[in-house]
Amino acid sequence: SNQTFAAPFGSQDLHGNGVNVNYSIPLMKNSSGILSRLGYELQGYSIDLIEVTSLENQENFLADTGARFIDWALLTEQRNISKNRLLLAENELATTKKKHRTNLAAEVDVLRAEDAVFNAKQNLMQFESQYKALRAELSVRAGDTILINSEPDVDLYTFKELATIKQARSELQTQSRLLKLLDLKLAQLTHEQRGLSDESRPELNLTVSGGLRGEDVQFSGSMSLDQPQYSVALAFRYPLGQTTNKADISKARIEKMQLAAERASTFVQLEAQLQNLLIQIKDLEKIMALNQQQINVAQQKTLQELRRHNQGRNELTFVIQSRDNEQFVKLIYAQNAATYQKLYLEYLSLTDQLIT
Helix, strand or coil, X not given: CEEEEEEEECCEEEEEEEEEEEEEEECCCCCCCHHHHHHHHHHHHHHHHHHHHHHHHHHHHHHHHHHHHHHHHHHHHHHHHHHHHHHHHHHHHHHHHHHHHCCCCCHHHHHHHHHHHHHHHHHHHHHHHHHHHHHXXXXXXXXXXXXXXXCCCCCCCCCCCCCCHHHHHHHHHHHCHHHHHHHHHHHHHHHHHHHHHHHCCCEEEEEEEEEEXXXXXXXXXXXXXXXXXXXXXXXXXXXXXXXXXXXHHHHHHHHHXXXXXXXXXXXXXXXXXXXXXXXXXXXXXXXXXHHHHHHHHHHHHHHHHHHHHHCCCCCHHHHHHHHHHHHHHHHHHHHHHHHHHHHHHHHHHHCCCCCC
């Protein structure tokens, strides 16, 4: 600080100038500088919370869009199965008409074959309509019109490598963003609580002061600043009452307990979901293996029914029923495969592996 003063000295004024520097060191309250940094550091936690929340929202969007993409792949497979069924029905109709012209098939067999074609066309049209509608929806979601002329490249029938329940539980504990959000909130609240505790402490400040001073009858002479000055002082201040501060500290302590309980509850819920998903996925692998066996049996049955019909030993109805059953089993297999892929996608989303 720069000081100028005048004082009576005999018949003349005494002029003075001075420069002074004060430095205060907190010895109790804010001794570690926590209060000076508190606002900045709490804001840092808020930024981390926003970033983690943003990633979680992105992953939820990807998981939802991915599930719709699997639906599109399923409709593609269902459409292909129906196309093949229609092709077989049309070939069967052509063969039956040819046999009818040579009196090797009855009129009723022609009608049955035509009815099978109509049913196959209707099924195909339904799948085709759903396929195009979902493709248009995904095109809008992706903001890319190229999807309108594209088909999904997804292998529905490939099994995935899965962690054991113990490994998955460990990954969940360390990788879950939902748990990380609660951990960040807990850390932020703990830091805020430390600040509140420090705020309640008494103030004890050590103030060191030093400077130069000059005095002279002439003002110009007082500018020489040739008189050093030093001082050391202790200032103590004890706050009384502090009702608001105590209430804030108590509130922070209760909120920390609530957050800790919420984290424990959230982890239990996530672990339950995880075990549920892993069990469903493993069981679906077994079911899909049975589906494959069913398809093989249905195909063999169709061959036998067709052979018997060509030998005149059964009616065309049995061949049509067998082909329809074969198609039905294939559609069930495709549906189970799509469910499997969706469950795996849920597993990746639950363990936060869609976005790393």
